[in-house]
Amino acid sequence: MKRTTAIVCLSSLLITAGCSDSTSGGGGSGSDEQKASGAVIKQFADAWVNAWAPNGKPDAAGALTDNPTVFAKRLDDVDSALVASTVTVAPQGDPKCADGSNCTQELAVEAQLRGIGAMKWTSTATAVKTGETWKIKASGDTIYPGLGDSNYLKRVRTLPARASILDRNGVALTANRPIVIVGVASGTKATAATYAAFTKYLDVDGAKLAARAKAAPAGQFVDAITIRAEEWEKLRPTMTKLPGVLTMGGTQSLPPTSTFARSIIGTMKTATEDTLKNAGPTASAQDQVGTTGLQYAFQQQLAGTPGGTVALRDGKTKLTVKTVFNQKGTAGKPVKTTLDTNMQKAAEAALATSKLPASLVAVQASTGQILAAANGPQAASYNRAFQGRYAPGSTFKIVTSAALLGSGQTTTTPLPCSNTINVFGKTFKNYDGLAAYGAGTMQKAFNESCNTAFISQHARLPKDGMTKAASLFGIGRDLGLSISAYGGQVPLPKDDVEEAASMIGQGTVTASPLAVALIAATVDHGTAMKPVLVPGKDAAGPAASPLPAATVAALRTFMRTTVTGGTAKVLAGNGAVAAKTGTAEVVVNGKVATNGWMAGYRGDVAFAVIVEGGASGSKAAGPILKTFLSSVK
Template identity: 35%
Template sequence: MSLVIASFVMGASLVACDDPRTDAESAAAKLADAVQIQDVSSVPFEGLESAAVNTELQSIFKALEPAKPTIDVGELTLEQDTAKVPLNYTWDIGGTQWKYTVSARLAKSENEWVTTWSPELLVAGLQDGEVLRRATIAPPRADFLGADDAPIVTTRDVVNVGIDKTRLGSADAVDSATQLAMLVEVDPAAFSAQVSAAGPEAFVAAITLREEGRTITDEQVNAIPGGFTTTEKLPLAPSRTFARGILGTVNPVNSEQIEASGGGLLQGDLTGNGGLQQQYDERLRGVDGLEISAENPDSGESGPAPRPLFSTPPVPGEPLRTTLDLGLQELAEKTLADVGPASALVAVRPSTGAVLAAASGPGSNGYNTAMLGQYAPGSTFKIVDSLAMIRNGATPETIVQCTPTLNVEGRTFKNAEGYPEGSLGDVTLRDAFAHSCNTAFIAARDSVTQEQLESVATSLGVAIEAPKLGAEAFLGSVPGQAEGTEHAASMIGQGKVLVSPLSAAVMAASVAKGATVSPQLVTNPETTSRSAAPSASASPSVSGSPEPSTVASPQPTATGPVSPVTAAESAAIGDMMRAVVTSGHAGFLEAVPGAPVQAKTGTAEFGNDTPPKTHAWIVAIHGDLAVAVFVEEGGLGATTSGPLLQSFLTAAG
């Protein structure tokens, strides 16, 4: 009896270890795992080599790379030595999910379960010889809008001018390329090399021109053997230079961007590069529509059209609204058009903080000097000094001493060349401000501490965050600790004190409003600002190849909470800024029509040359407009930046 029972138990164990359902389910799970990683070389197939099936699978799915499916195995149905199991596919392709279910068939062959191969194992209804085809439908890129929703960047017609090598006939490709390059004014040698290297059926573009206003005609292009034009639409600003440092550009994606996107970008997509175009690229670009179809690549052009399998419509991008005034921005750029060094002109509306214009001149080489430049403000910083002195009890009538020179710990400070002798000696604070007496303000360093300079600067909107700006910006840096000659230098806007043209305009705007102004550029309510003040040790950027500063949260001042500028304080400073025009360096601004202009000039030395190079500054208030003009290598603020400001304000009306 014991032997019979033992034999029965042993037989039951052997059956349990060889349960057909368990083995079939294990085979189905192995199949799903292998298809997920797109490598079925270890899966046994009925009557086929696994390597051959693997090659076919990879060919079918190739168009969907780098995406791979997730496969859930459903409830298996077992019938003697055959099984059927649903495989639930989920693809995540560029953020779009494609789901479907197929049925896999398995059969028991000798001692293992093998898969019956069919393309329908991968996609329902897929036929022999067919592969998947993926196409995207890009929505139009959303517009940039300016003040009053005026379109800034919008879809515009362009013409690609180049050589179509199929149209060359017997003509020499290099000769045609040279002729076309000279017509459109590109490098003949470089373009000829491109044309020579291209295939025999290639179209090689030499330049892309705006349709509106182009002077090179189709007739001129077609007169050159192989010369040809194609048309398309691109998101463009009103001109090639319009606010380029702020807006950035839109270009076809490159291979690095495609790889970094993890499938979010494909060849032929457009993406933002630099500025707001890059910062808000996802919002502006929208979501591509997706089309997946089945096609037989061997059927040729006469074969059946691709058979649709799955599609989603494109989702348009959302416009980005800004405060830029098209007329003022164009006027600002026109004002700086002939300035050689890096330069900027920023206009802010004090009542709202709206940035109406932020132009960087041609010498900035495409860099956003207006918002990201970091420079010593020179005597424009005497606005900060004056507010500190007023908070210490001074008024515009307070008598201060303006000496020709002042020695601080062995370093001699002096006034600018040509300082009027009649404004030396005991003068009012208003007169010292109007003529920009360096020694008078440096002499106040014992009563105006460095900590107070830092606190007062923030009262005027300098070196604090701008939560409504919505763009990268440098808003100034004023160290809270400095002694001796460094503190003395801070009193005249040098040392480690740094501002951007934007923050200089905000300083003037705060005086105009009688309250601390926080600038705003992007007005969409859901956008967030990425602007802040970097550390006080940041260095000024170098014209031509600067990098944006590291954005960081501002540190609390050493003197505690910041007190915003008041209307009474602003009135006193405004009185002194008006004196700069009526009796000081900026008398030429009296000719500007409209509201009386209030201003402050500034000249800041930099570098190690003898004599040193200088930054030229001027800030002004004209009604509900605050403006800062900056020239990186510009001599005196009054003589270099001043006439630019006068021209701008006069034309702005």
């Protein structure tokens, strides 16, 4: 039966011409026998092409032979054995006629073996004349030489071991480990209790699995989930007692644990329509392919190309007569990242202490290389650290300070801190833990994170002041990473209220934890650098012009004194750390909540942490960073 899963484009020329070349029989020269036999052979070549096309039927090709039913089935069986997606069949030269009723012509055949590649051969079509009609002799040799009446072709596809994803030191982050694909038998063999167990123990939607099983053809294995072999061993006594549960073993490229760098490394599953397209022309619908993260982005590089053999076998003994096709696979190539294994472990361990959703990103300030990116406390495929779009809150006062310093203010410029400030009818206030202190400098406003002090200076900035300042930190550009990441945005404010809100990282300002870490890195290094996760793949180098030296010096002082005597005192005792806290108001389900932020650097390592629902940066993000910094050097 012809398969329908392949997606192949054949030109109309190919289908109508049967891939016959200009030297095919049936042309204007030659004897009447050559012309007549050549015409039927050309028709047969066309019909063969159509038979092996997606959704093709062999009946038309069979009807051109002297034994239609037998030959049609034979042609279809060879198609199925080869798992051919398309074929080209080109008659070569002119027919050679032994007499007036028997002519032969060679056929150049090229079949695309799905998931392997092209197999080429030459067969011979024999046209015989019965009465006034020419027919193709219904022989297996017409399809492939040596098939005869009973021999058959057997295809074997082999996959090379998947290459590893490596850390910055060449240490393998992934390896091919034993897995178990758990599913059910199609039809109604599985019971309600079976599907309930899938929901309870494997976090699989039992109702959807049941619907798929009932809709699947009889005798099929309906896969539900792929898990590590050691995890299956814990569940096996319970699951295997239930009706309809089936399993298949195998290997899959996996990190050492199910949680390690999951949102960066990504996941693998049996190919779907979308992931099969991404996997390239030699992938198969049965393959385990990357579905997210680096496993998806570098699927073809990591997977390599499959090999395969086709053997001609004796129809009676089932023994191989000879191997007629042999294609060696090519090994996948590793993908080297900038991740630091120890720092990644430290980041994940620090996030495990949080009861709220949180992310931590660490980058090398001088290069922009990403050292760690973690999401917690539970691992998830969604990479909040790279893709989250959050109001950065008071961490954005790093950018605001740079904007004010660029406008002519200095570290000692008076910035009064009041309880509230009104901007064209909109009242802004400070975070709950800060009481107004009146007169003070820009440095004090930064150390204490006074919203009203910074907003009081909004009229000193041009309309595009915050947008331009943000661009000096790389904010607002496409990060261009090999996996999806959000670089933030600071739109031109439509009015003074939006401008005021942007000065404290609220309103229309958004950024990912990665983007905020890069803000801190810019202060540390003096120049914003493009983030790099995969060297040679991701763009590298400066993302903007260097910050003015005086601005860099001021911001470094601001951030260091915020740790020694300001809102980031929780990090004191962890070396020469410089940081800025942040609390951002957000609306969740119609209610105002807060996210806690902290960004900073130590040595050449810059970092950012966000805690969704955190009361403040110092209380929520601070302890996580303290744990992280105490674990890394």
